[in-house]
Amino acid sequence: VEFKPNQTLGQDFTLESLRQNGCDAVFLGVGAQFSRRIPLEGCNLPDVLWGVDFLRQVARGEKVRLKDNVVVIGGGNVAVDAALTALRCGAQAVSMACLESEEELPASAWKIESAEAEGVKILPSWGPERIISENGRITSLDLVECTCVFDEYGNFCPQFGGRKECILVDQVILAVGQASELSFLGQGGPIQVKRGLILVNAENFETGMQGVYAGGDVTQARGAIIHAIAAGRQAAAAIDKALGGD
Secondary structure, three states: OOOOOOOOEOOOEOHHHHHHOOOOOEEEOOOOOEEOOOOOEOOOOOOEEEHHHHHHHHHOOOOOOOOOEEEEEOOOHHHHHHHHHHHHOOOOEEEEEEOOOHHHOOOOHHHHHHHHHHOOEEEEOEEEEEEEEEOOEEEEEEEEEEEEEEOOOOOEEEEEEEEEEEEEOOEEEEOOOEEOOOHHHOOOOOOOEEOOEEOOOOOOOEOOOOOEEEOHHHOOOOOOHHHHHHHHHHHHHHHHHHOOOO
């Protein structure tokens, strides 16, 4: 296997240049390495962190300044990881506010149990309305009750009730999903994107561009590592078959 580090797709090379240089098949496994941004009042304050970015900083050994009272927004595995990491890195109190009810939480059940066992307080069925600050410092967070997360067709479409609550907080970590960097696809190309995800053939993982395949977090709802491994294995088998293998 030949490794070519420090190469940026869309700048140092393109999908077309790979084809011109003799590549018979390409697999896009670019992942979803960025925190999804949401338009929330106060989200640009200095003491607001973003889930994936925060975890990356800690993993790299960078110094992350944590306050005493931290609230993590989100209900997925990244949110749980962020909450546990904040607690282990010095925060005195960590809560996790999420739109979903306890039964609907997207995070793994064992992760939720681990978080609660270590002292993370779960606040189900609450969504963020605004982050309140005073002289640039976060003082509190306005929450609004979430009465329903999905519509009748199973689409993400949160509905909110009239009940609101304001909680005291020193710092907020937003972990409301992940996003992929897809600028290398350009506009109007053969590879289609829907809601930030590359569309692929469910049977062989091929995109709308012949010979280009994709899998993992860039193509479907975020899963565990094993789901990405499985996608890579299935796509590899499809590529082998397309190139004359068995």
